[in-house]
Amino acid sequence: MKNVKTYNSGFTIIELLFALTIFSILFIAVSSLLMTTIKISETSKQQYDALILAQNHLEMIKASKEVLKAKERYQYGIYDIEVDIQDIPEYGGKLYKVIIEVSAYNRILEKIEGLKIVEVWE
Amino acid sequence: MCKIMQNKKGAVLVFVLLIGSVMIVTGTALLSTAAMNYKMKRLNSQVKHVFYTCEAVMEEAYIMSVEYIEDALTYARGKEQASFEKSYINFLKGNCMDLPPSGGIVGILKDKSRYILYKDNCYRIDSKLLEKIGFYQLEIISTYSENNIEKQLKLICEINTPEMNDNFPFLDIVAEDLIDIVDWKVER
Numbered sequence: 001m002k003n004v005k006t007y008n009s010g011f012t013i014i015e016l017l018f019a020l021t022i023f024s025i026l027f028i029a030v031s032s033l034l035m036t037t038i039k040i041s042e043t044s045k046q047q048y049d050a051l052i053l054a055q056n057h058l059e060m061i062k063a064s065k066e067v068l069k070a071k072e073r074y075q076y077g078i079y080d081i082e083v084d085i086q087d088i089p090e091y092g093g094k095l096y097k098v099i100i101e102v103s104a105y106n107r108i109l110e111k112i113e114g115l116k117i118v119e120v121w122e
Numbered sequence: 123m124c125k126i127m128q129n130k131k132g133a134v135l136v137f138v139l140l141i142g143s144v145m146i147v148t149g150t151a152l153l154s155t156a157a158m159n160y161k162m163k164r165l166n167s168q169v170k171h172v173f174y175t176c177e178a179v180m181e182e183a184y185i186m187s188v189e190y191i192e193d194a195l196t197y198a199r200g201k202e203q204a205s206f207e208k209s210y211i212n213f214l215k216g217n218c219m220d221l222p223p224s225g226g227i228v229g230i231l232k233d234k235s236r237y238i239l240y241k242d243n244c245y246r247i248d249s250k251l252l253e254k255i256g257f258y259q260l261e262i263i264s265t266y267s268e269n270n271i272e273k274q275l276k277l278i279c280e281i282n283t284p285e286m287n288d289n290f291p292f293l294d295i296v297a298e299d300l301i302d303i304v305d306w307k308v309e310r
Binding site for chain 2: 002012015018019020022023027029033034036037040041043044046047051055058081088090091094095110112113115117
């Protein structure tokens with residue numbers, strides 16, 4: 001019985017160290033996996049927010065009665081919204097080109113283009 | 123059997139491997155969900171992009187129609203009052219004897235070279251002019267595709283002729299008074 005005990009002594013600590021090493025390797029791998037997941041989720045959220053912001057601005061301009069040919073910048077949280085309304089001279093003030101660009105941290109996330117019909121006859 | 127059960131050698135390692143595999147499976151599942159979510163958001167963004175471009179093409183076509191009706195009015199005003207309506211309709215249909223054949227409003231709308239803003243090959247425009255009782259129905263179908271995403275919009279509008287009891291040459295009437303949007307819908 002004593003011989004068996006001697007044979008087993010120190011086994012747990014070696015096993016524990018070995019297990020800890022494997023666990024650390026796995027933990028590092030899984031953490032990097034989780035970090036990538038968090039990064040993707042954040043990018044995904046920013047992409048969606050940017051789309052919603054761009055869409056809201058475009059719909060607001062489309063629904064408005066009047067438009068002004070201008071280039072304006074807005075700040076909404078981390079997002080920079082650039083609204084560019086261009087006149088199309090060929091259509092005699094009836095049609096405007098609207099370009100909405102949403103960026104965050106100097107990175108363009110969304111760019112939507114649309115047209116705005118101005119009801120000059122009303 | 124009892125001895126085997128009591129032998130706990132390697133139990134910690136087995137436990138660690140078990141926990142590790144659970145972590146890896148969970149991590150991979152989360153990553154794939156996040157990646158799929160991102161792909162869906164990108165796709166949603168592309169769908170919206172295609173929709174707005176398709177709508178913009180349609181809006182340009184609509185403004186071209188308004189301008190063509192204005193041209194038809196100008197042309198018909200240069201004629202006698204008795205032939206005003208006929209000249210106006212002939213201009214819309216492109217059947218004027220004193221003008222080179224143009225295909226009328228339908229031909230103008232189908233001609234991509236006339237579009238100022240959208241000249242690429244990603245879109246198709248189709249239009250029809252149907253004769254109804256008391257008015258003409260103009261149908262414009264705009265189809266835009268990009269990255270295998272296709273959107274189709276249909277615009278139906280009524281084109282009326284000036285009331286003959288108005289004062290000739292109807293200078294107070296503009297094209298916008300004669301065109302009414304009946305329907306503007308997403309086909310697919």
